[in-house]
Amino acid sequence: MSELAGFNTRAIHAGQEPDPATGAVIPPLHLTTTYKQDGVGGLRGGYEYSRSGNPTRAALQEQLAALEQGTTALTFASGLAAEDTLLRTLCRPGDEIVLGGDAYGGTFRLISRVLEPWGVGYRPIDLGDLDAVREAVAPETTRVVWCETPTNPLLNIADIAALAQIARESGTVLVVDNTFASPYLQRPLTLGADVVVHSTTKYLGGHSDVVGGALVTSDAHWAERLTYHQNAMGAVNGPFDAWLLMRGIKTLGVRMDRHCANAARIAEFLLDHPAVASVLYPGLPDHPGHEIAARQMSGFGGMLSFRLRDGEEAALRVCERTRLFTLAESLGGVESLIEHPGRMTHASAAGSPLEVPADLVRLSVGIEDVEDLLADLDRALS
Template identity: 85%
Template sequence: MTGFDTRAIHAGQDPDPATGAVIPPLHLTTTYKQDGVGGLRGGYEYSRSGNPTRDTLQTALASLEQGTRAMTFASGLAAEDVLLRTVCRPGDRIVLGGDAYGGTYRLISKVQEPWGVGHLPVDLNDLDAVREAVAPETTRVLWCETPSNPLLNVSDIAVLAEIAHAAGTLLVVDNTFASPYLQQPLTLGADVVVHSTTKYLGGHSDVVGGALVVADAELGERLAYLQNAAGAVNGPFDAWLLLRSLKTLGVRMDRHSANAGRIAEWLLEHPAVGDVLYPGLPQHRNHEIAAKQMSGFGGMVSFRLRAGEEAALRVCERAQLFTLAESLGGVESLIEHPHRMTHASAAGSPLEVPADLVRLSVGIEDVDDLLADLDQALG
């Protein structure tokens, strides 16, 4: 198998046979001429069912995650919805990490649960608790984010896979924070990888999307059926933008990780900061697991303010180079208050995040400029 960066640039992206164009064409079409009734060219009939640009993206993502098949969607939550409706039935249960993304928790607790699918949050670092929670016959999915959003906990994917498979359960790993450049969960035993491609895969804050990548071809067929039947696919231009972005994923993640590591170390020494959450720090409780299963520690840093929630809000409001905004993974640095922004839907639940927490999506700017901005914001 060729290297990651080579596959990011070339997998599924041979030069166009008609023109020799080195960039895959953008197929902005809804339908395709048939050579007689049922005479499909390349299997294409309607762009919800299949589009060459989207297929190229799916081939590339399957290669990067070392899976058998990838499916892309209009958003990360659309991907999650198709996955859960494919594998879960009334009476089933989902076990998920106790600090999962608020949108995932909302989908499970407010959309899936009224249809009879239960859920149980658990600390994925407490392996005995995970074993107890993953009940054979009823637990259909063990849902893991690693690193998690926004507390940056890291779970041992290989061990969770053993626990899940012993109970006949699927292990689903949200790999959004790491990206396939830093971590490939399918090679560690996971069954499904989930991405919000809006984030690091897109990388430029200009496209919304989601993806599923699977190890098992039969499961891929089932997911692809609902991808078409429910229709929440990404458009061809969105797919083309993502293909463009994949080509620089490796070099971007190197800079994101380097900048985040510098900032995390700087925050450790700041008197206003009580705790720094970054898996690259030796003090992080999951540092050894992260070092074992990741090739770098990513661009996300969270920290807690000693003076509490109001101090956290002031830091978010005072930051200038760090833009106050939701989302993450773009080339520009962002700052947010998860308790009131991205994770507001988890307020009052077992997944509620601390009110004194600030989350940084560290971009690829000059790190000294980022440090100067944090210094004045914390001052």
């Protein structure tokens, strides 16, 4: 697949060659654990055992690499499995991670409660303050700058190109969690990031029916190490999960267009609602990261958060009253979801520097008819 092909063309065709045996347009689902060898060590296509490699997973990895404009993509059983493999590849006891000050709660839990007892430290920093980032990065100990943009759930924006320059100057690795934006809206590798992380459960899968994660890079050194550790650690996704993800990715572009359009309408509605204290959405002109987002993204995404004037109890009531917005964790599916981050997705950050406001509500805006979504929110807020 040519790198010059458009995004939607790559999403539909990269890694998706018709089956050479039958001509089937959709790549086959290879539900096998092992492969017949033509003599000892005589592997057909390099396959010997499905933890090490599976043709369905290989097709998905080629598809993801094409979308992120990287050279190597690796897929895993979950986003956190991908993060764990990456961080245990990059870090050793005594190393430190510079972590965005409002990172995803699961990432914070992995770093603070799994890696920190192993000897890997972390330092939460506002990644929008580039001087603070430069001061925090210590070339002798900082191994990773971990960036989400937009962030979960506060929708803050970080300047990927500026962070990449800081990382290069200090010899650290810039990792960008691109889950919220998806490669349709943002491609961090082209802005200087070393590795991109995805929870493929979210927008890439898009239908709330498959859990997965991915790493994408163009760095040959880290690609080799990560490929080795993908096999050695073994947290790979199964072939049926890979097949579901390939199916979802084919419509990523058209879905994201609708997610973005619906979220923009809802952000404008909430901005004028008397029960709402503030709206966190990078598409709003007064959002502090709006100009950076407009520069490095091709759209502002389907995620937004808002704070209630009457505090936590009001936020909880709104979460309980919606009908179309389903009260549930996760995000990025075709259906709209609502949640209370402080008590749900980010409960693990309570009492830490990454604690989120108690009056905050997060929306994953789906692709339903927007007038129905607006009516649902209006009822819940009344």
